Amino acid sequence: MNDRLAITLNVNGQSYPVTVEPRKSLADALREDCGLTGTHLGCEHGVCGACTVIVDGRPVRSCLMFAVQAEGLAVCTVEGLAEGEALHPLQRHFWEQHGLQCGFCTPGFLMLAAGAFEADPTIDEAEMIDVLSSNLCRCTGYQNIAKAVSLALQDMRAGV
Amino acid sequence: MKPAAFDYHRPTDVVAALALLDAHGADGKVLAGGQSLVAAMNFRLARPGVLIDVNRIAELDYLRVEGGHLRVGALTRHAAFHRPVVDGPLGTLLSRVVEHVAHYPIRQRGTFAGSLAHADPASEWCLTATVLDAEISVRSLRGARSIPASAFFKGTFTTALEPDELITEIRLPLLDAGWRGGFSEFSRRAGDFALAMALAVLRVESGVIRAARLGIGGVADRAIRLHAVEAALVGREATESIFRAAGAEASRAVEPSADIHASSEYRRDLIAAMVARALAEAAA
Structure with missing residues (x-):
């Protein structure tokens, strides 16, 4: 029991060889073992959504998945969203629409919306609003997040 | 943590x-x-x-129609039901219900079979299995058996599963075109656990209810099938007043649970409203 396992995590297209206890969450492994601290941890029981990352094309709570379970799967975190200096449409519109204040929930919202679009590029605005109800924000009142995601959705559809 | x-x-x-x-x-x-x-x-x-x-057991990851049933492999995620998985009323009903199963990212990981094994009293799939007479296939080294939903749920987080048994499949009987489903749930915020919910399936011909299946969840230690209310609906006209009367009857049929989220009295009122709404949706 408690033996550490040597696994390789594939995050944002890069390989990260890590040695983890089975009980280590994917979120903790991303932050502590891969050094990718963009993924935030809030409630640690699947309610707040701050830790949302994309695993094999689907947005999931990385606090409810063990790192060992991600072995061999493609993980995408907020660090993988921008292409170099060019912000992802979601990041750009969050910035322009003031879709954040303290920023703690922001990586989760970005990966949630990016993942929902990746899972279903035909997702419409009403469905996306329902998706956004998955995560908590304590600053913005959600209106600016919804606005930013709606505008980004148009750009993502147009491939801008 | x-x-x-x-x-x-x-x-x-x-x-x-x-x-x-x-x-x-x-x-x-x-x-x-x-x-x-x-x-x-x-x-x-x-x-x-x-x-x-069990996430890498590929043989459990399937969803197919066979022999009058929708066969749901144990690794089928909730999200698989976002779009109707089968033509007809069953696929439509499941896609309607799944909107209420937790939140979108949870639905990408959580499984239909896992919900049944967990047996949360507020689980939408446990209610669905109960109302639609699902059969749950389980296996152990000792052999395989099939458990009807009516015998599977024993109480809060408690089922007929033995410690060495694994759910391999759930079978839901298909509903032919004469049936219509309706579902109604109340929770304080989107994605929260249901304070009360109702699932109804009706066969209505020329405005008269010919067959009915009805159940409620989130109000007791397990989903409850309302056989007496179902029987009282058959032969009646599919009208709002009949649905409201059925809701009132349903609310008297159980002693609803009380917790920090809702009192028993409040849940009783919710049952009446949820049942009436689910029936109205099924008749629409």
């Missing part, structure tokens, strides 16, 4: 999983979607010594 330490196994076929369950008995726990189990482990409300991760 860390769960207690455990040994981790990731079998790739059912027989290997059954051997692990057999070897570890009550200390072994199946990890499917993990959306309830891992949360409980993070709080150390659950401390399994051995986790048997």
